[in-house]
Amino acid sequence: MIKKTTIRDVAREAGVSVTLVSFVMNAKVKENGELDCPVNADTAERVLQVAKRLGYKRNNAAASLRSGRTHTIAVITSDISSPFFAEICRHLENIAYKAGYTVLFASSDESAPKLSNLIDKMIGYNVEGLIVAPCAGSEKVLHRSGSYNIPTVLIDRNIPGDAFGRVLVDNEAGGYEATRYLIGMGHKRIEIIGYDIEIASVSERVKGYERAMQEAGLEENIRVNVLPYGISPSADEVTKVFREAHLRGTSAFVLPTKKLSKSGFYAMTKLNLRMHRDFDFVCYDESDVYDLIPPGIPHMVQPLHEIAEKSFNLLLNIIDNKPAEMNVTLHSHLVEGGA
Amino acid sequence: MIKKTTIRDVAREAGVSVTLVSFVMNAKVKENGELDCPVNADTAERVLQVAKRLGYKRNNAAASLRSGRTHTIAVITSDISSPFFAEICRHLENIAYKAGYTVLFASSDESAPKLSNLIDKMIGYNVEGLIVAPCAGSEKVLHRSGSYNIPTVLIDRNIPGDAFGRVLVDNEAGGYEATRYLIGMGHKRIEIIGYDIEIASVSERVKGYERAMQEAGLEENIRVNVLPYGISPSADEVTKVFREAHLRGTSAFVLPTKKLSKSGFYAMTKLNLRMHRDFDFVCYDESDVYDLIPPGIPHMVQPLHEIAEKSFNLLLNIIDNKPAEMNVTLHSHLVEGGA
DNA sequence: TTGAAAGCGCTACCAA
DNA sequence: TTGGTAGCGCTTTCAA
Numbered sequence: 001m002i003k004k005t006t007i008r009d010v011a012r013e014a015g016v017s018v019t020l021v022s023f024v025m026n027a028k029v030k031e032n033g034e035l036d037c038p039v040n041a042d043t044a045e046r047v048l049q050v051a052k053r054l055g056y057k058r059n060n061a062a063a064s065l066r067s068g069r070t071h072t073i074a075v076i077t078s079d080i081s082s083p084f085f086a087e088i089c090r091h092l093e094n095i096a097y098k099a100g101y102t103v104l105f106a107s108s109d110e111s112a113p114k115l116s117n118l119i120d121k122m123i124g125y126n127v128e129g130l131i132v133a134p135c136a137g138s139e140k141v142l143h144r145s146g147s148y149n150i151p152t153v154l155i156d157r158n159i160p161g162d163a164f165g166r167v168l169v170d171n172e173a174g175g176y177e178a179t180r181y182l183i184g185m186g187h188k189r190i191e192i193i194g195y196d197i198e199i200a201s202v203s204e205r206v207k208g209y210e211r212a213m214q215e216a217g218l219e220e221n222i223r224v225n226v227l228p229y230g231i232s233p234s235a236d237e238v239t240k241v242f243r244e245a246h247l248r249g250t251s252a253f254v255l256p257t258k259k260l261s262k263s264g265f266y267a268m269t270k271l272n273l274r275m276h277r278d279f280d281f282v283c284y285d286e287s288d289v290y291d292l293i294p295p296g297i298p299h300m301v302q303p304l305h306e307i308a309e310k311s312f313n314l315l316l317n318i319i320d321n322k323p324a325e326m327n328v329t330l331h332s333h334l335v336e337g338g339a
Numbered sequence: 340m341i342k343k344t345t346i347r348d349v350a351r352e353a354g355v356s357v358t359l360v361s362f363v364m365n366a367k368v369k370e371n372g373e374l375d376c377p378v379n380a381d382t383a384e385r386v387l388q389v390a391k392r393l394g395y396k397r398n399n400a401a402a403s404l405r406s407g408r409t410h411t412i413a414v415i416t417s418d419i420s421s422p423f424f425a426e427i428c429r430h431l432e433n434i435a436y437k438a439g440y441t442v443l444f445a446s447s448d449e450s451a452p453k454l455s456n457l458i459d460k461m462i463g464y465n466v467e468g469l470i471v472a473p474c475a476g477s478e479k480v481l482h483r484s485g486s487y488n489i490p491t492v493l494i495d496r497n498i499p500g501d502a503f504g505r506v507l508v509d510n511e512a513g514g515y516e517a518t519r520y521l522i523g524m525g526h527k528r529i530e531i532i533g534y535d536i537e538i539a540s541v542s543e544r545v546k547g548y549e550r551a552m553q554e555a556g557l558e559e560n561i562r563v564n565v566l567p568y569g570i571s572p573s574a575d576e577v578t579k580v581f582r583e584a585h586l587r588g589t590s591a592f593v594l595p596t597k598k599l600s601k602s603g604f605y606a607m608t609k610l611n612l613r614m615h616r617d618f619d620f621v622c623y624d625e626s627d628v629y630d631l632i633p634p635g636i637p638h639m640v641q642p643l644h645e646i647a648e649k650s651f652n653l654l655l656n657i658i659d660n661k662p663a664e665m666n667v668t669l670h671s672h673l674v675e676g677g678a
Numbered sequence: 679t680t681g682a683a684a685g686c687g688c689t690a691c692c693a694a
Numbered sequence: 695t696t697g698g699t700a701g702c703g704c705t706t707t708c709a710a
Contacts, residue, residue: 004462006702006703006704007703007704007705008703008704016680016681017680017681017682018681018682018703018704018705019680019681019682019683019705019706020679020680020681022704022705022706023679023680026705038679038680039679039680040679040680043679043680055487057459057462057463058463058703058704059404059463059465059702059703059704060400060463060464060465060704061399061400061401061403061404061409061464061465061702061703061704062400062404062686062702062703062704062705063703063704063705064400064686064704065398065400065401065404065685065686065687065688065702065703065704065705066685066686066703066704066705066706067686067704067705067706068686068705070400079429080419080425080428080429080432080444081422081425081426081428081429083420083422083425086419086420086422086425087420089419089420090418090419090420090446093419093444093445093446094446102443102460102464103444104441104443105419105432105442105444106432107429107432107433120396121441123343123396124396124397124398124399125399125400125441126398126399126400148394262627262630262631265631266630266631266633269631269632269633270633287627288601288626288627288628289627289628289631291601291605292604292605292608292628292631293608294605294608294609345686345687345688346687346688346689347687347688355696355697356696356697356698357687357688357689357697357698358689358690358696358697358698358699359695359696359697361688361689361690362695362696365689377695377696378695378696379695379696382695382696397687397688398686398687398688399688400686400687400688401686401687401688401689401702402687402688402689403688403702404686404687404688404689404701404702404703404704405687405688405689405690405701405702406688406689406690406702407689407702
């Protein structure tokens with residue numbers, strides 16, 4: 001690596017002390033355009049010129065070693081490339097950038113030991129806070145990190161304990177709204193698909209479905225089609241469900257995950273069923289598929305932007321010891337249209 | 340922030356010098372399970388125990404300040420949340436992790452000034468190298484970064500100059516292969532859709548299409564439907580193209596971007612055309628839509644994993660001053676099936 | 679408004 | 695095999 005320009009180089013070249021250069025380099029620009037530091041305006045200007053000419057860039061390692069601040073946070077999700085988290089990460093990057101923070105991203109791969117490693121690694125980088133989407137079995141890991149006293153905000157999935165801030169989505173309300181929408185269209189025989197293992201978000205959506213059906217006096221029509229989780233491609237399973245549902249006069253489905261939604265579309269093609277004529281859907285999350293059939297398929301989307309914003313703001317408040325509501329609940333909402 | 344355990348705490352507690360602790364903490368584990376450092380095994384063990392008990396974690400800022408190494412690289416693409424880059428970033432994260440490197444991700448938003456800022460910021464973080472997907476107008480910015488002498492590898496888009504390594508995909512060959520596939524199915528009247536502005540990847544794919552048509556003696560059937568770029572949703576434009584193409588007896592299309600592919604599907608529905616009966620497609624990139632119609636739609640996928648791997652390895656070689664081929668060309672390949 | 683100097687935690691160098 | 699110590703580049707404190 002080529003030798004970089006240091007603060008001493010600038011100081012020497014400008015004929016001032018390093019202290020002065022440090023003042024100037026860290027000065028904020030006031031609204032009147034002047035620099036907010038106890039330095040003569042001319043001197044400051046000269047320092048700025050020299051710094052620019054020499055291509056000076058502050059060495060963050062040195063600065064943070066001395067000051068104890070890094071203005072850096074870590075965001076750990078299960079998979080940064082999944083559309084859901086990719087979008088959240090992107091927003092976080094933007095928001096943090098504007099607030100003068102840098103974000104370190106990492107993926108836990110749904111592995112608690114890896115999450116543990118990553119947290120240690122991030123602590124080594126002196127991050128000031130953590131935004132984490134917990135993975136299965138990460139309770140102990142996170143409570144340990146809580147004991148490091150590093151400000152932490154949980155997103156997407158919950159873990160009990162008051163060491164964390166939380167920004168979560170009300171899945172029960174989402175399932176309720178999805179079902180209400182279909183009821184509003186006039187459907188009475190509405191079914192939902194669920195899984196045979198406990199996946200909190202899906203179970204809650206199913207509960208919301210059940211509540212909506214009950215409230216509408218349709219409890220007799222409640223039918224939760226339970227599929228085995230993750231063994232085979234769900235497409236064939238869904239096809240089977242649809243075939244039978246069609247025979248028994250069902251007219252609408254809530255498909256409470258993106259995967260089930262995709263499988264639903266596959267099944268429609270396979271069974272030669274037509275959207276709107278044979279079934280109406282409310283799907284989940286975003287997919288290219290939802291735009292395909294005009295005017296688009298109604299689907300529930302999570303407030304990704306809001307998750308990013310609220311979680312970052314909450315984390316910042318915790319870091320700065322400001323009072324803040326530690327438990328934020330957001331709502332997904334129904335999108336009717338397509339492209 | 341709570342006071343963290345430092346190397347001195349460990350040294351004091353273990354009754355040894357900081358030097359020794361440093362040795363132990365930086366020792367690699369040999370294949371026989373022993374630590375590769377000039378320290379008595381018992382002493383080393385004791386230090387390890389104390390470090391663990393005290394929850395010691397190396398302060399990377401201090402280490403890198405002193406050693407001049409950070410084992411950190413930066414990856415700057417236009418948008419970390421786009422499926423294409425998200426996938427590449429994910430692979431890079433994995434590969435780098437295994438190699439003991441940390442990756443700083445950032446999105447340039449297709450803005451050259453922002454790219455410039457980000458590079459400066461990354462240099463401030465003492466990254467040892469850069470993997471960059473250049474955006475329009477970033478030539479100057481990158482040549483400047485080249486002048487910082489920071490090892491840089493370009494991906495996805497090219498910029499002339501020998502200060503960079505490159506890992507690029509042969510788009511011409513991709514367009515050629517896509518077209519060959521349709522010709523192999525027996526199609527003779529194959530068209531392609533392009534844009535009225537120069538987008539290197541699309542133009543190259545069109546060239547590959549033309550070459551394939553010529554080689555097959557179908558030059559008379561070459562037809563490039565040029566669409567205005569980015570003004571309106573391309574779906575309607577594509578619908579118009581399809582309607583006319585259908586009338587003039589065209590039987591197949593190469594759709595050289597994901598967006599055009601999606602629009603193609605939309606147009607098919609809109610015009611009540613049936614896949615395989617009316618048109619065959621070769622699409623581009625990945626989409627949920629390609630799996631919808633059994634047995635799936637053939638599409639060209641880019642070697643994302645390979646891009647990540649080659650670019651990281653190349654960057655590492657440049658950093659380590661090892662000889663390496665600076666210009667790597669990869670190939671996209673055709674995927675026939677669906678889910 | 680300016681500067682000298684201490685020291686953040688670590689690694690590298692040299693000496694024992 | 696072990697330890698003492700300089701110093702990486704910066705911010706901070708204190709004094710001028």
